[in-house]
Amino acid sequence: MACMNDLKILNPKPVTTQERAAALAARDKTRAEILRRLAARRLDVSIEQLLQRLVDPDDELTATQVKALEVALGVNLKLLNKLVPDTRAVEVGGGDSGPLEVVVRTAFDE
Numbered sequence: 001m002a003c004m005n006d007l008k009i010l011n012p013k014p015v016t017t018q019e020r021a022a023a024l025a026a027r028d029k030t031r032a033e034i035l036r037r038l039a040a041r042r043l044d045v046s047i048e049q050l051l052q053r054l055v056d057p058d059d060e061l062t063a064t065q066v067k068a069l070e071v072a073l074g075v076n077l078k079l080l081n082k083l084v085p086d087t088r089a090v091e092v093g094g095g096d097s098g099p100l101e102v103v104v105r106t107a108f109d110e
Contacts, residue, residue: 040083047076 015023050073053059054066061069094100 036083040080043076043080043083047073047080050076 050069054061054069054073092100
């Protein structure tokens with residue numbers, strides 16, 4: 001059993017204000033990304049539920065209810081488009097505008 005005298009206490013170098021600001025910015029960016037993904041997932045579920053209600057043959061909807069569901073779907077789809085990045089405008093290429101190089105490795109490669 002180790003006693004307190006055997007434990008080494010690490011004394012890291014002091015953190016500068018710039019390093020602290022960078023760490024906080026990275027944390028905030030990560031938090032924002034997690035919140036964005038959660039919101040997109042919730043909108044995805046909401047859109048799916050609205051679509052199921054629209055196409056459900058057992059549920060007879062009035063014209064007003066159909067219009068309300070269409071408006072709700074439109075709003076949710078617009079919000080989802082804001083949260084999820086648009087992949088239509090993404091170009092994939094190699095370094096220095098060269099060809100893309102793909103390397104496949106297995107667990108057995110060294």
